[in-house]
Amino acid sequence: KQEVTQIPAALSVPExxxxxxxxxxxxxAIYNLQWFRQxxxxxxxxxxxxxxxxxxxxxxxxxxxxxxxxxxxxxYIAASQPGDSATYLCAVxxxxxxxxxxxxxxxxxxx
Amino acid sequence: SAVISQxxxxxxxQRGTSLTIQCQxxxxxxxxxxxxxxxGQSLTLIATAxxxxxxxYESGFVIDKFPISRPNLTFSTLTVSNMSPxxxxxxxxxxxxxxxxxxxxxxxxxxx
Numbered sequence: 630k631q632e633v634t635q636i637p638a639a640l641s642v643p644e645x646x647x648x649x650x651x652x653x654x655x656x657x658a659i660y661n662l663q664w665f666r667q668x669x670x671x672x673x674x675x676x677x678x679x680x681x682x683x684x685x686x687x688x689x690x691x692x693x694x695x696x697x698x699x700x701x702x703x704x705y706i707a708a709s710q711p712g713d714s715a716t717y718l719c720a721v722x723x724x725x726x727x728x729x730x731x732x733x734x735x736x737x738x739x740x
Numbered sequence: 741s742a743v744i745s746q747x748x749x750x751x752x753x754q755r756g757t758s759l760t761i762q763c764q765x766x767x768x769x770x771x772x773x774x775x776x777x778x779x780g781q782s783l784t785l786i787a788t789a790x791x792x793x794x795x796x797y798e799s800g801f802v803i804d805k806f807p808i809s810r811p812n813l814t815f816s817t818l819t820v821s822n823m824s825p826x827x828x829x830x831x832x833x834x835x836x837x838x839x840x841x842x843x844x845x846x847x848x849x850x851x852x
């Protein structure tokens with residue numbers, strides 16, 4: 630059974646700082662890994678999708694990496710802004726087509 | 741990627757009643773997924789809904805409590821039946837596959 634862990638559970642940083650969020654998974658037989666953002670009480674917004682054959686994806690100030698063999702992914706956020714404050718979730722899609730989510734990292738960026 | 745319209749966005753319901761949540765997708769999709777997110781927790785898959793067949797439920801979820809309809813390739817409903825305060829959660833529908841997943845905006849349910 631796939632298990633997904635996200636560290637840290639919460640993170641508070643001053644505006645402008647670069648930061649890294651971590652996601653680890655137990656079963657490396659994944660189809661893809663997706664990073665989402667969730668604002669309080671809201672749905673999920675997709676940030677980046679990494680296919681199992683890829684090593685990283687970039688979108689603006691966001692960069693996600695994937696190391697399948699070690700069961701790890703990181704989400705790098707450059708030059709953080711208060712608007713980046715949200716909960717960040719990683720989801721691992723197995724070949725069975727079901728996504729397993731981590732518990733998320735709640736990020737607070739202080740002005 | 742697909743765009744999903746989910747409603748209602750929130751509701752406050754009396755215990756013992758039922759609520760039906762609707763998701764409309766702007767394109768035809770084979771599978772739709774229903775998730776529950778309990779307060780302070782991550783998402784848990786309730787069931788997978790295929791058009792023209794019975795939904796497939798995950799361990800711990802049963803059809804009598806969470807009946808699902810999938811009348812066509814763009815629409816699905818999830819009903820939360822005989823509600824109790826423990827059902828207070830955010831419910832989300834999702835579509836997708838190899839190119840990633842898209843989520844509806846969620847239904848925030850409070851049972852009093």
